Amino acid sequence: MRKNIVAGNWKMNNDLSQTETLLTSLKNQKQTSNAEVMVAPTFTNLWHAFEALRESNVEVVAQNMHFAENGAYTGEISASMLKSVGVQTVILGHSERRAYFNETDELLAKKVDAALANSMRVIFCFGEELADRKGDNHENVVASQIKNALFHLDAAAFKNIVLAYEPVWAIGTGETASPEQAQDMHAFIRKTLADKYGNDIAQSVSILYGGSVKPANAKEIFSKPDVDGGLIGGAALKAEDFYAIVNAF
Ligand code: PEP
DSSP states (O other): OOOOEEEEEOTTOOOHHHHHHHHHHHHTOOOOSOOEEEEEOOGGGHHHHHHHTTTSSEEEOBSOOOSSSSSSOTTOOOHHHHHHTTOOEEEEOOHHHHHHSOOOHHHHHHHHHHHHHTTOEEEEEEOOOHHHHHTTOHHHHHHHHHHHHHTTSOGGGGGGEEEEEOOGGGSSSSOOOOHHHHHHHHHHHHHHHHHHHOHHHHHHSOEEEESSOOHHHHHHHHTSTTOOEEEESGGGGSHHHHHHHHTTO
């Protein structure tokens, strides 16, 4: 059975004191669903968040990492550094990394390899732009993102891969893919996996939807059979909203 997961991507938000406030309010929330819950603070707050959430069932994950183990890569963080502060899971390929930091599928393949080599779990993000959707090219774009970054892996690696479909036109825009659009794409992604790795692997991988998920729309999106959870940006910055989404399952 694949897992339901709700992960909050805090992006470049929250200094230390704001992080403390949000962590305290997260700890006061009540979880009524069976979803795995994750939050991704900035690098500077990872250790603090890890300590604060140690007794909770909220996993602290990272927003990015470099593919190299160490060395002359000023400003970067490696998988083993993340692991040394307790982080076991990393988000890779977020559309903001692709758009503003020129991350390509080829680079992401190296990052995925480095994370897996360090026994980390990867939340791998991908999704089409508005022009791709309008031009009815969205499935081709998504298939090539998945193939280029992940299809060099063997089937066993997929126990440590979570996929996050995030149409770029829906991220931070207030515009959400309709539940039907999300379901259609998630079913297509699962078929793409099945064609390469077989149905057992395809059925075992959690596929999250991301793009303006809010308390008001989460239930309907999560009710779709191939949507196994969400990657949440803006709504993850308010503990009440985030838990309304966590509890939408
Ligand atoms: C995201 O950053 O991954 C995201 C989905 O953001 P938002 O929920 O704000 O659209």
